Amino acid sequence: MRDDDVTKPSHLPTIVDVAAEAGVSRATASRALGRYGRTSASTIARVEQAADALGYRPNELARAMRVGVTKTIGLVIIADFTNAFFDRATKAIVDEAKLHGYQVLITNTDEETAIERQAIETLLEKQVDGLIVVPSLSAGYEHLKPAQLGGRPIVLIDRRLDDPPLTSITTDDFAGTREAVRHAISLGHKRLGFLISASSVEGVTDQRPTHLISTVLDRTEGFLQGASDAGIRRNSQHWIFCEDKPKSSEAAVASLLDRPNPPTIIFTSNNDMALAVLKIAGNRRLTIGRDISLVTVDDSQWAAAIVPGITVVARPVEEIGQLAVTKLLAEIAEPGQPIEVVVLPTELITRDSVANLYLQDYRVS
Amino acid sequence: MRDDDVTKPSHLPTIVDVAAEAGVSRATASRALGRYGRTSASTIARVEQAADALGYRPNELARAMRVGVTKTIGLVIIADFTNAFFDRATKAIVDEAKLHGYQVLITNTDEETAIERQAIETLLEKQVDGLIVVPSLSAGYEHLKPAQLGGRPIVLIDRRLDDPPLTSITTDDFAGTREAVRHAISLGHKRLGFLISASSVEGVTDQRPTHLISTVLDRTEGFLQGASDAGIRRNSQHWIFCEDKPKSSEAAVASLLDRPNPPTIIFTSNNDMALAVLKIAGNRRLTIGRDISLVTVDDSQWAAAIVPGITVVARPVEEIGQLAVTKLLAEIAEPGQPIEVVVLPTELITRDSVANLYLQDYRVS
DNA sequence: GACCAATGCGAGATCGTTCTCGCAAACCTT
DNA sequence: AAGGTTTGCGAGAACGATCTCGCATTGGTC
Incomplete structure (x- = not known):
């Protein structure tokens, strides 16, 4: 030295x-x-x-320029790392990438297409070898077409897209939520509330938005199917769409609860909304799993730890991240892989947040 | 076209x-x-x-090579994005960086120095303009010295370091936890339990580890000061150190509760440990805020939403991230800024997880 | 000792930009 | 009309690596 x-x-x-x-x-x-x-x-x-x-x-820059490979992948994710899905996915992706000698350049769109487009642009300019993106809700996805990507591979997670056909890693939320509904019905629930996240909506509405991201769509259809399988009448189903923000979610929960013949159980399409239910229930001195029941999509540490434990439709988030990386790297190593739409199974984890109404008929109003 | x-x-x-x-x-x-x-x-x-x-x-690579600036900063964080602190910090950093036209290359160490060293190496090879790192627990920090960094600026978050003097953004956890202890004492608590995360430890121990990261150290000292200010005797303080893993945390909580004259309140040094308390309390049919009280460091959405709401020492996580980025970019733009140790205030948010023992003396065993 | 193959090494091109410098044309100014 | 100044543009070097190619030297074979 x-x-x-x-x-x-x-x-x-x-x-x-x-x-x-x-x-x-x-x-x-x-x-x-x-x-x-x-x-x-x-x-x-x-x-x-x-x-x-x-x-x-x-100097990796110089090397990259010469050999044409940066060993870097770009991750375009929607903003909310607080969202139980995206933080776990991010971690899984970063870890899996590292395992293969890749690093990840991360950006987040706030569910806004303009930002997403811009982010992808920047990532491409930085010469990432490939992209993992969770597409934000939007009318047009031209910026995701192969031509716009300069031939660089891309895989979608969480949400699939029909128009530019792309490899995507998703879960069978349809089956998962249908199972959850069946479970609730088997415990005696007949008046069902559905709290559906729809970023395309302002505030709260009963009207179904024109466009739903695939994840939400699948969950919605799953609920619907589960309910109709069991012969639940349409007027015993309480649908409500709301913006993915605490205020809106809480308003939606309140409005659900204030209806004549209110639901005995609320299904929420993500964790944040489940928290809204917890909050409103707490305000009204309603006990979860007794006065009002709850099932949500996505497991989390708190859902398992609190009393009562929250029954959830768990998705294999880490597996999604890992698969996304391996598929992407496969395509990078050897372009021309077939487009693949991977649909992973979900798992219903039953805890104590859905009341067994057969044991407490007297409580049902 | x-x-x-x-x-x-x-x-x-x-x-x-x-x-x-x-x-x-x-x-x-x-x-x-x-x-x-x-x-x-x-x-x-x-x-x-x-x-x-x-x-x-x-081609941003070519440009970067010519002008010597990549407009990219590296983020080295410990693994747990599930940790309420790190996911929020990451988001804040990514957002703030984007605001200034920078992107962030993210890596995580699993609290392991070897990985951290390697990660920094790789980041430097990729010619990041600067680094934000939360230093993992370690004996030696030579790899963080300016010489090893090729003159590229670095700012630390969450934890400060004494040896290589570096700019760091932290919070006044000492004052924060002392205030929390005072609050508990004012509500009649006299037997205090301290559940302290120490990654240097295997399993659970009563012995104070030789080395604690600054954050944990400050919290520990804060608890201590708060207790001694109020004249709480040493034998009414129940300290326990444990590994930052669910299993260990739960074992620690159980062991605390099983002591003769067990604590009426448990202070935990992070969110994950608070969940361990929730879980064990739930198993034992103990109600939080009545049979056992709880205060933790770091706020989160679930802590606010569940019943009872959890009293927390909240840290301005987003501000930490933002400040880290601005300080770093300032040094990048104009090298030679003075080293700064920023200490942000915390805020005690009181909810319902600490029982008022004066109102329920009869319940105290 | 002559021929050929193998081995070790260096000159120089290349990746895609930016940026300095100098040259020519255009534009004043008197 | 002659001089100087401005303006617009191109040639070429530079950033720091990789990699092809060819040349010299060595070694082996008959």
Whole structure:
């Protein structure tokens, strides 16, 4: 470690410094460090010694430019890391990528298409090798078409898209929610409330929005199917669509509860909305799992820990992240993989948030 | 939009293609697009037209190499995005960075120094302009010294470090937890339980570990000070150190509760541990805020929504993230800023998880 | 000793930008 | 009309790596 001939003060050592130190040419130094071509053992040793004497670190930018590969993938996710899904997915993706020697450049759209478009643009300019995106709700997805991506592969998570056909990793939310509804019905619930997140909506509405992201759509259809399978009449189903914000969700819960013949159970399409139910129930001194029941999509630590435990439709979030990365890297390594729409199964985890009405008929109003 | 003269099938358009299309030189095209130097209005128009006819997107790698700036910062965080702190911080950092035209390359160490060192190495090779890191517990921090960083600025969050003196953004956890203890004591609590996260520990122990990260240390000291201020005797303080894992935390809670003269309140040093308390309390049919009280550090959505609401020492997490980014960018823009140790205030948010023992003396065993 | 193959190494091109510099044409100014 | 100044543009170097190619040297074979 010859620390300081202070000839060039800043200026990080480059490969030419290493070459000079070892008394060889740039080419030889590169070959020695990169272990390709033919180099004698002795010069390899000399170059390596020179390299760490100087504290040489290769400039990945230069390398990337030459070889055309950055070993970086871009992740475009909607903003809410507080959302139980996206933080777990992010972690899984970062970890899995690292396992394969990739790093991830992360951006978030706030569910806004303009930002998403911009984010993808920037990522592409930074020459990411591929993209993982959860597409925000939008009319047009032209910016996700292969041509716009400069041939760089992309995989979608959480939500599928029909128009530009793309590989996506999703879950069978239809079956999952249908199962949840069946479970509730088997416990005697007949008046069902559905609290559906719809970012396309302002505030709260009974009207079904024109456009729902696939995840929400599947959940909605699952609820519907489960209910109609059991012969639940349409007027015993309480649908309500609301914006994905605490205020709106809470208003929606309140309005559900204030209806004549209110639901005995509320299904929510994500964790944040489940919290809204908890909050309003708490305000009204209603006990979850007794006075009002609750099932939500996505498991979380708190859902398992609190009393009563919340019954959930659990999705294999980590698996989604891992699969997204492996599929993406496969396509990067060998372009031309078939487009794949992966649908993973969900799991109903029953805890204590749905009351057994057969054991407490007297309580039902 | 002349879509396809299919002369060169792949090969993204570069600036020479744009120049050719516009009938000017590379230099002129660059100048026109980059709006520097002198270029006539008409050629600017022509070049721009050519650029978007071709769908030209600058290669940020090449640009970065030339100008020596990547507009990218590296974030090295410990793994747990599920941890209420780190996911919020990440979001805040990503958002704030975007606001300034920066993107963030994210990696996580699993609280392991070797991984942290490696992660920083990789980030530096990718030529990030600066680093934000939450240092993992470790003996040596040589890899955080300026020399090892090639002069690139760094700011720490969540935890401060004494040895290499570095700019850090932290909170006054000492004062925060002391206030929490005072609050509990004012409500009649005299037997205090402290559940302290210590990643350096295996399982559960009463012995104070040799090394605690600054955050945990401050909280510990704060508890201690609060207790001794009120004259709480040492043998009424129940300390327990445990690994930051669900299993260990739950074991620690159980062991606390099983002591002779068990604590009436448990302070936990993070959210995950608070969940452990909730869980064990639930198993034992103990009601939080009545049979056992709870205060934790860090607010979260669930802590506010559940019944009873959890009293917390809230930290301004988003502000930490924002400040970290602004300080870092300031140093990037103008190196030589003084080292700064920012300590932000916390806020005690009282909800219903700590029982008022003066109103229910009869319940105290 | 002559020929051929194998080996080790260096010169130089390349990736896609930016930016300095100099040159020519156009534009004043007197 | 002659000089100087401005303006617009292009040639070419630079950033820091990789990698092809060819040249010299070595080694082996008959």
